[in-house]
Amino acid sequence: MKKYIKSLLMLVLAAMALTGCREEVGTDPGNDGTPIATVYQYTAGAGYNSDNDCLFRVATNAAVGEVYYLAELKTEKEARNMTADAYAEYVVAHGTKVDVKASDYKDVYVTNLHGLYAVTVVAVKGGTRTSQSIEFAGLDYKPYGTGVYHSDMFGDLGTVNVEYSEVGSRYRIKDVWGVDHGFAFSINGTKVTVYPQTIVTGREHPRYGMISANDQSGSTYDEATKTVTFNFLFSVSAGSFGVKAETLQLNN
Template sequence: MKKIIYGSFIGIFICLLTACDTDNKGTVYSPVTEEVGFLTKNVKRELTADQNSFEILVTRSGKKGELTMPFTVTDPSGLLVISETVTFKDGEASAKIQISNIQKLQIGPEYTVTLALEAENITVGGFKETNIVLNRTYTFESIGIGKFTSEFFGESWNQEVQKAKEANVYKLPDCYVEGYSIIFNLDDAGNVVEFKTQQTGYEHADYGMVSAKLASWKREGKMITFGLEFTVSVGTFGVTNEILEMPN
């Protein structure tokens, strides 16, 4: 009788130990000796208003076996959705971290989010941490080809004009220099209500980047005359008339 009671006690004790061990189990990550890293320390992404996600690439030094790497997220906005682990599949040397819920961000302001890998070994040339600057922009659509006449440069050319789907914001892509756009806002009556100082893309040989600042404007039918002051870091070239003929 005592043996049965004693044996039962041992069995219960073992079961209790097993239950306690099960209760304390959580997600377990194997110690990582493999090198991992982000490709760049700083990233700037311009996202159109209709985009809701994008991906950041992470690399590792090997390809063998599946590897799950945790990382920390610092998102001051508190609006983005980002998983806190990234998984490399067997045979793959890179993986992607998805950042979503972008449409919760306002159009215009820049937002910064930081991702930091919880890894001791970083790939050669890679980075443990990456800072991502997000800028949500308008979705522009072409409304036709107009004509642009620049007194400052003494030239005229055919100019594509684009309009944002979300607002009365207009863009002249590659206006003075390829890769640099001129952007301005009109009200419902077609009057100029905003023209922020912006880089033209033209680099003066002695004074560097030339920017355009609105001094005045006038509209007559399809013709918009911008009185623009062209400036550099050391001063100004004065105000000249830059004329846009809007598309039909």
């Protein structure tokens, strides 16, 4: 009787194992017959302009034969009024082929984007298509006005030009501490967010070299006086000068 029960238990376990294997087929990228290219979006690094250059990674499963991508303004994509399948065909016909093999990955840069873009990636195997999309906000700064900038670190810097991008709702002072040494920021009520978090000021300490500014939490905006207050930790290689307040009073 014990031998019979043991044999029956082995049969049950074998059936469960077989069922488990069948359930895994189609979810394990190595066993999936459907081509899939998974898209991961990153911030473009050194040598690129993160405001207008889009970086994404395409990771393929074993079934992928070819991969294509197309970046176009989101409004243009919506105006095509295509189904997902029809748009996938459009991407294959009019997009750019990605040089990536099955079960591999490839980093792709799309540069000089201005506006809100949709980037669609299509994986192909024979007549089968699957697609994934990401969005990228290519900032498009235009003159906004001027402001008066005071720095506890460097003193009164006088009048500065302020730009604004409707895409991303972001302001920029391009040349605050020096030519091409500034930063951008967004305003949400009284809260202010600075981009990037760490900024090279372009100014050097006579002994310790380049001075950097690191945004600290708590930057604010006062609507009544149109004043933005930034909290920056200024530092050099040898240490920091502590957190100092920077203010921008907008003139318009």
